[in-house]
Amino acid sequence: MTTMKISVIIPVYNAEKYITQAVESALQFEETYEIILIEDKSPDNALEVCRKLAENNPRIKLYQHPDKRNHGAGATRNLGIEKATGDFIAFLDADDYYCPNRFDAEKELFKNPEVEGVYGAIGVHYYSEKAKEQYYSIFKDHLTTVYKKHDPEYVFPGLLNMRGSFGLFSLDGLTIRKSALTKVNTIFKTHLRLHQDTEFIFRLSYYTNLYPGIIDQAVAMRGVHENNRITQVDSGKIKPSISRVLLWREVNKWAQSENSISEDIKTHIKRMLRSFEIANASAPKKWAIISKYLVTDFHSIRSGLYNINFRKHLF
Structure with a gap:
């Protein structure tokens, strides 16, 4: 099998401290055909950091929304998919990063044309003691994962909590054939400011054949810091x-x-x-x-x- 061509899509908002690590973690793989940074009108210096990253590596491509305004994670990922030219799509949040085993399972599983998507486990990295103190009760040191391997037809009802203790996976651990996304119609629902990734994964698991990759160890790390989006929930801004x-x-x-x-x-x-x-x-x-x-x-x-x-x- 020839080397996979994976487009890694990274929405960038208020992440100047973390985006370099995220990009470097994706660049380590020869399967990473391109890294698509979509800068979503960050209030910090993230745009300038992204510009320097793109100038220094031809695999890194930087875009913004046409009106240069903030549109949220859903619309930003949609734009990234629109710009992607690889055969496969992978996602990465700007304050997260990939582990060295990120695409090990994909390289084997995608040899089977029936495999339309592969999901793996996500770990947790606390960027500071304050962040750990603030969010350990939520994330602990647990893996975000599906607890055991299931055939594709069981993934959708499992994620809906119809099969007891099933678990879940996140976008950082998902790789999908770009051609399979045509089955989903609307990709990310832009009017959902939170949980648009969960809603997308529900529909994706219904329309496509998703297979477990590495689910007993992390293939990516969720970066937890004081300014995570989840603070909107915990602070009471959004219940x-x-x-x-x-x-x-x-x-x-x-x-x-x-x-x-x-x-x-x-x-x-x-x-x-x-x-x-x-x-x-x-x-x-x-x-x-x-x-x-x-x-x-x-x-x-x-x-x-x-x-x-x-x-x-x-x-």
Whole structure:
């Protein structure tokens, strides 16, 4: 097999301290055909750092949105995919970095044309003691991974929490054939400011054949620092429950419009949405929501009452 041509897409926002490490971690692989930096109107000096990186290496390509404004991670990754010329797409956040084994599994698995995507495990790196103190309770030292190897048809229901303890994977550990992205229609939903990556992975796992790569050790590291995007959630600017309601509303909207999705899965997705809507509601509104859906969506509520994760939000 000839060397893979992988386009590594890195959205850049407020990451002048970290982007060089991210880029260098991707440059170590001969499979990295190009690194596409999409600078998203950073308030720091990230644009100038990116310019110097691009000037010094022909594999690094720098772009901005046509209007030079900030558009968020979803639109920025979409632009990166549009600009990519490699046969495969990999993603990397600007404050994260790849491990030396990042594409070891891909080099073998993609020899099979039926393999449309490969996912691996992600580790955690704390950039400071303050960051570790602030976020250790969230990330600890755990791998973000699917707990055991599954055939592609089990990935979608597994990620939806329909198969018990399944686990999950993130964009940093995902490599996808660019040709397979045509199956997904809309790539990243730009109106979702949070969880647009999760929503994309749900749809991707439904439409394409995703295979496990290295899931028992990290192929990339999530960089945790005081200015991570997750601080928007923890600081109270965006409540976690609200962001999850918006996520599951989007997933439900898509699922109900997709005729090939089974009714069991559609009901499960409705139940997940109802669960987060109830969790986010004040005490009086909880029962108003339940009463509403007992009339309009009795089957979903009834099935939810048999689920402990659903019931715990009622009180």
